[in-house]
Structures are given as structure tokens and as C-alpha cells.
Amino acid sequence: AQRVTQPEKLLSVFKGAPVELKCNYSYSGSPELFWYVQYSRQRLQLLLRHISRESIKGFTADLNKGETSFHLKKPFAQEEDSAMYYCALKAGGGADGLTFGKGTHLIIQP
Amino acid sequence: EPEVTQTPSHQVTQMGQEVILRCVPISNHLYFYWYRQILGQKVEFLVSFYNNEISEKSEIFDDQFSVERPDGSNFTLKIRSTKLEDSAMYFCASSEGGGTPYEQYFGPGTRLTVT
Numbered sequence: 001a002q003r004v005t006q007p008e009k010l011l012s013v014f015k016g017a018p019v020e021l022k023c024n025y026s027y028s029g030s031p032e033l034f035w036y037v038q039y040s041r042q043r044l045q046l047l048l049r050h051i052s053r054e055s056i057k058g059f060t061a062d063l064n065k066g067e068t069s070f071h072l073k074k075p076f077a078q079e080e081d082s083a084m085y086y087c088a089l090k091a092g093g094g095a096d097g098l099t100f101g102k103g104t105h106l107i108i109q110p
Numbered sequence: 111e112p113e114v115t116q117t118p119s120h121q122v123t124q125m126g127q128e129v130i131l132r133c134v135p136i137s138n139h140l141y142f143y144w145y146r147q148i149l150g151q152k153v154e155f156l157v158s159f160y161n162n163e164i165s166e167k168s169e170i171f172d173d174q175f176s177v178e179r180p181d182g183s184n185f186t187l188k189i190r191s192t193k194l195e196d197s198a199m200y201f202c203a204s205s206e207g208g209g210t211p212y213e214q215y216f217g218p219g220t221r222l223t224v225t
Contacts, residue, residue, distance in 0.1 A: 046213050049211070086152075095166055097156070097157075102152045
């Protein structure tokens with residue numbers, strides 16, 4: 001069975017500092033990896049996915065199959081980045097559900 | 111922008127009672143999902159639904175749970191006889207398709223409290 005690990009429950013950085021949210025996964029096949037974000041009192045929303053190779057709100061994430069990681073990075077944190085961040089994996093190509101990590105609460109201090 | 115909606119936002123029920131959680135997926139979406147998040151724990155997949163039948167389900171989704179699309183818009187999760195451990199946030203999601211590159215759009219959640 002697949003598993004997603006986010007080792008940091010809480011990450012606090014100062015505005016303007018770089019951010020890296022860690023995500024490791026275990027899955028024997030070829031996974032699809034996602035980052036979801038949940039701002040205060042809002043719903044879960046997709047931030048980015050590995051197949052798109054895009055940068056959203058300054059965030060990027062690269063799938064490293066050798067290290068089975070999909071860390072989320074941003075060079076300069078902004079206060080509005082404060083939120084819960086969830087790494088998620090989709091094992092199959094059909095209607096399989098997402099396997100989530102426990103989430104990292106990112107706090108950006110002014 | 112269309113959104114997934116869920117009602118009620120908070121449901122309190124007594125142990126042993128049946129509860130139905132309701133979701134209205136985005137109108138042109140064909141795949142529907144339920145997830146739950148027990149306080150302090152991760153979001154867990156329960157079930158996916160396509161073409162009026164269950165497509166995938168997790169070990170959590172036992173005989174106490176059922177899903178239904180009673181009409182063209184609603185998607186419901188029923189828990190037949192609630193237990194204390196069913197207390198959680200329940201999220202509905204929908205997507206246009208089942209695989210890549212279809213995004214799952216989440217509802218705001220229903221907080222279920224079993225007393």
C-alpha cells in the first residue's frame with residue numbers, strides 16, 4: 001500500500017526567507033504527486049501537481065524518484081503563504097482516491 | 111466559479127443513529143469522492159463513485175457506510191449506525207474525469223460529532 005510522509009507538523013519561517021516543505025512517499029508503481037493547500041477557514045485546494053511542472057504562487061515541487069520525494073519549495077516566503085499544506089499521492093489512473101500526508105502547518109512570521 | 115457544496119456544515123448525532131451527509135458536486139463532473147479527517151489525523155479516502163456505482167473503496171468504508179446519487183445533483187454518504195469514532199470532518203470531492211490530468215475539487219466539509 002502507498003504511504004505519504006510529511007515529517008514536519010509545523011514550520012515557522014520569517015517573511016522573505018526560503019521555504020521547503022518535505023514530502024516523501026512509498027509506492028511501488030509510478031505515482032502522481034500533488035500538493036494541496038488549505039488556508040484558514042477555506043477548503044482544500046490544489047496547489048500544484050508534478051506532471052504539470054509549473055510554478056504556482058512562486059511554489060515549485062520536483063519529483064525525485066530516486067529519493068522518493070516531492071518537496072515543496074519557495075525562495076521567498078510571503079505572509080499570505082501561511083496555511084496547512086498537504087502532500088498527496090494518486091496510485092492509479094482511474095477513480096482512485098488520494099493518499100494524503102498528515103500535513104504541515106506553515107506559519108510565516110512578519 | 112462553480113464549487114462543491116456540502117450540507118450541513120455541522121451535524122451532531124447520538125451514537126447508534128443514522129446520519130446522511132449531503133454533497134452537490136460541480137455540475138459537469140462525473141467522478142465523486144468522500145474523504146474523512148479525524149481531528150489531528152490525516153485526510154483519508156473513503157470511496158469513489160462513477161456511473162452510478164462505487165468505483166473504489168478503502169478499508170474504512172465498511173458495511174456501515176453507503177453512498178448514493180439519488181438525483182441528478184446530490185451525492186450522499188450514509189452512516190447506518192454511528193459510532194463515537196465516526197466523529198470527523200467529512201469532505202466530498204468531484205472531478206471531471208478519473209485520471210490525469212483531472213483535478214479533484216473539494217467541498218468545505220461537514221463536521222460530524224457523535225455523542
